[in-house]
Amino acid sequence: MAEDSDQNALAGAGALQEALRALLPRTKEELKLDLSENVERSVVMLLQQSADLFYGGERSECLQTSEAILDYSWEKLNTGAWQDVDKDWRRVYAFGCLLKAMCLCEEPGDATVATALRVCDMGLLMGAAIFEDILIKVAAVLQMHLLPGKRPAQGPAQEQPCIKKARNGHVSIPDMRSEKAVPRLHCPSLQHFRKHYLMPQKPVILEGVADHWPCMKKWSLEYIQEIAGCRTVPVEVGSRYTDEEWSQRLMTVNEFISKYILNEPKDVGYLAQHQLFDQFPNHLERGWMLIAMRKK
Known part of the structure; x- marks a missing residue:
């Protein structure tokens, strides 16, 4: 039985790798970014080297090179004001995310696929579109590979959620003629x-x-977790950004719902403003407002 399970896992990994490779250009020469002079020549050469390593089957070396690209471009993305960041550096970052995700998926297992999906989401959040929005396509393939409706396991040592209680306080009703x-x-x-x-x-x-709208019947927290629970999104924690304790964090949709929707947290948490519909173009509709609304 264990041998059959291992074979099924390998078969699933092979199908995933085949689906991902079908999204890439056929040759390494086609996997090339046309960048401006704002990007150093050494970085351009590093990008080409990483593509050569990937198409040459040297995935371990390609993974190390892609991480070097991500580290360097990350510094560029976080230097100065965001609106002043050159778009080409965002494209370089997306390129690094693409190759890292591809290399990670060479190893079978849901854990590596989930990590690769998080890398893609980071590229979608911080990077810019490359190769006809290939990161969106890669993320969709990775998400389909993961088990639908998968939830993080709760071990016996984990603290159980404290479910929010309905308010029982008396509400005065105005005398309205x-x-x-x-x-x-x-x-x-x-x-x-x-x-x-x-x-x-x-x-x-x-x-x-609005009774006939799909969101009135279809949309629920469970449905959102099923179609996007494993995706990474930015979350703002705190009532106002001027507060000293205000911060931004990255977490999966499952984590956000568990901590800030179902639980009774001390802090206020809500989805940060970003191009959410661009990140999930094939799955999400207006029903995202169920969890995007600020929690009062």
Whole structure:
């Protein structure tokens, strides 16, 4: 049984490597960035060397070279104001992420695939598009390889989540006369709404108009965890960025939901503003607002 399991794992790894290689250019000459003079000649040569190592099958050496590229370009990305960072350095960083993720996937196992997926997400967050958004395609393949709906295992020594409790405090209801109350309408026609409320600019509460939207039935925390739980996103911790304890952290969507949605944390945590829909173009819709909204 153990031998069969090992063979299945190797077969899965082989299929993953084949799918990833199909995304790359056929030759190393095609895997080349057209960079400006702002990028040092030595870095350009290092990029070419890493491509040569990858296509030459020297994956261990390629992994070391890609990490050197990431370390150097990371310093460039974090020097000065973000808007002043040259886009070519972001492309260099994305190139390093691409090769590192590819090299990591040469070793079978979900742990290395998850690490490679995190590397791709870092490239999508901090880098720039290269080779027709290849990082998005690689990330999609890696995510499909991981088991759907996979959750981080909770060992017996781990602290169990403290589920948020509903507030039981008494809420006073204002005394509102019926003639002054905002009217409610259930699925009015467009003509009726336009004539009686839109044109006169009168307030109205519309009921049932969004019941057919997919997000009303499909979207839930469980669904979000299933399609994007393993993806890395930036999270802002703290009520205001002017607070001394305010900070930004990178974590998976699973970790964010567990810590800041399901639990009762001491700090306020919410998704930071970034190109979220560009990071998940094939999976996510407006339902992301379920977790992107600030937690009050």
